[in-house]
Amino acid sequence: SAPAITFSGGGGSGAAATAYISGGKVYKITVTAAGQDYTSPPTVNIDNTGTNGSGATAFAQINTRGNRNVDLPFGGFPGAALY
Numbered sequence: 001s002a003p004a005i006t007f008s009g010g011g012g013s014g015a016a017a018t019a020y021i022s023g024g025k026v027y028k029i030t031v032t033a034a035g036q037d038y039t040s041p042p043t044v045n046i047d048n049t050g051t052n053g054s055g056a057t058a059f060a061q062i063n064t065r066g067n068r069n070v071d072l073p074f075g076g077f078p079g080a081a082l083y
Contacts, residue, residue, distance in 0.1 A: 003046045003053060005029055007060065010042030015060075019046065026056040038062055 003026065005017040015035030020028045026046070035042075044058040 001051050002026070003048050003051050003056065005058075006045045006047065007035065007042040008045060010038040010040050010060070010062075012036055012038030012042065015042060017044075019056075021053075024053070026053075029058055034063075 002019040002021045005019050007015040007017075012035050014033055015031070015038070016033040017029050017031045019026050020030070029044075041060040041062055044060050046056045046058060048054055048056070
């Protein structure tokens, strides 16, 4: 079964993620909630309790790019953004 993913430290709260396994290995971790108020990357905790697994590691990064949405001429269109 997939391990539970939790986050600790970083000054914020609310981050959540789900791990996916295939062939007995963690192949993907998807962030399901970004959380808020993080001032540094939190520690990613991979709880192998009850999974018979070990050795998986992950690192978090903070998105420092911020909101890049801008007003477009003539109102643009719904969901328009500058990338």
